[in-house]
Amino acid sequence: MNYIPEDIILLPNTSGARNSDEAVRIARIARAAGMVNWVKIKVIADQKYLLPDNYETIKATETLVKEGFVVLPYMSPHR
Numbered sequence: 001m002n003y004i005p006e007d008i009i010l011l012p013n014t015s016g017a018r019n020s021d022e023a024v025r026i027a028r029i030a031r032a033a034g035m036v037n038w039v040k041i042k043v044i045a046d047q048k049y050l051l052p053d054n055y056e057t058i059k060a061t062e063t064l065v066k067e068g069f070v071v072l073p074y075m076s077p078h079r
Contacts (some may be wrong), residue, residue: 011040012026012030012031012036012039013040014026014039014042014060015042016044019045020059020060020063022043023064024060024064037069039064039071040072041073041074043057051076052074
């Protein structure tokens with residue numbers, strides 16, 4: 001972290017999450033570690049094709065917005 005310029009913002013993302021609970025946990029850990037309250041939410045329930053789970057993404061988004069996060073959801077238009 002010492003080599004990253006101070007004007008650079010690291011954006012945590014939840015691409016390893018398989019459901020909304022995991023996504024929320026990852027976002028909270030990132031914020032507790034000192035990262036910004038911005039987070040890219042990406043919940044992947046389908047491990048074969050890696051398509052986003054829109055329902056779980058929306059659930060995580062609702063929870064995190066209530067907690068003051070700025071949420072940038074990654075969703076698919078066809079699910």
